[in-house]
Amino acid sequence: MPEYRTEPLNVPYVSGLLPEGERDRRVALTSFRSAVPQSRxxxxxxxxxxxxxxxxxxxxxxxxxxxxxxxxxxxEDVELNVGTRNLTVRTLGNVMVAPGTVLSHLSVVCRNMTVYGRVSGNIRCTQELSFRESSRVEGEVRARRLVIDRAAEVVMTEGVSVREALVEGKLAADVRAAGVIRVGREGVLRGRCDAADIVVEPGGQYIPPRN
Ligand SMILES: [Zn+2]
Missing domain, CATH: 2.30.30 (SH3 type barrels.)
Incomplete structure (x- = not known):
């Protein structure tokens, strides 16, 4: 009958003390972080x-x-489409509203937003907000740059605050712009505008409200 022997329990370090070489290695890894070049x-x-x-x-x-x-x-970049149920979006990425999508009571904060569908709600873009289709937006709208595409007719009932705007389609809104509002050759801008400058290209129209 073979003799039964237990394997010796292998305890690498006793009472938490690391061997000198291992301790030095760990100290080197965690010390003088400022001397190590910053990550690339x-x-x-x-x-x-x-x-x-x-x-x-x-x-x-x-x-x-x-x-x-x-x-x-x-x-993350977010796509809103007909199946979207969560109407609150907070991202540093971009938001795309897919064609055929109709969403109201949206609350969006993002970088760039491109709208191929119809949306309404509060929208804040740190960069560009671009409408490629017609929408009626009831809510607060803020963006660095607003673009109304040639095919789009957009109404913003509560106005819009931007740094600059390019209207190549139709926009009915009160526009507050720190910079220039540009109305393109086929563009129509209707509303009260408070801007550093409004440039209307030949063929475009700016129609201020009658007081
Ligand atoms: Zn913060």
């Missing part, structure tokens, strides 16, 4: 949609934390 991961500057402050996040990340308010920042 490409980053981009984003504006937190909760606190409005700016920070740098890795370009490829799908979410990140705001260094100021610690909010979790979604960075």
């Amino acid at each position: 991961v490409p980053t981009r500057e984003v504006e937190c949609y909760e606190c409005g402050r700016r920070s740098h996040v890795p370009t490829s990340a799908l979410s990140a934390g705001c260094v100021h308010c610690h909010a979790t920042l979604n960075m």
Whole structure:
């Protein structure tokens, strides 16, 4: 009968003490971080949609934390379509509204938003908001740049605040622009405009309200 022997229990380190070489290796990994060159991961500057402050996040990340308010920042691109049920979107990425989609009571904060469907609600874009189809927007609209495409007829009942706007289709809205509002050759802009300048190209029309 073979003799039965238990394997010796192999305890690598006693009482939490690391061998000298391992300890030195770990100390080297965690020390002098400032002397190590900063990571070369490409980053981009984003504006937190909760606190409005700016920070740098890795370009490829799908979410990140705001260094100021610690909010979790979604960075994914979002497509809204006929099946969309969640009408609140917060992302540092882009939002696309698919053709044929009709959504009201939206609440969107994003970077660029391109609308092929019909939407209504509160919309804030840190970059460009572009309408490719007709919509009647009842809600607060803010964007750095607003573009009304040639095929679009857009009504914004509560007006819009932008840095600049390009109207190549039809827009009925009160527009507050820190910069220039440009009305293209076939564009029609109807409403009260408070802008640094309004440029109407030949063939375009700007129709202020009659008082
Ligand atoms: Zn924040």
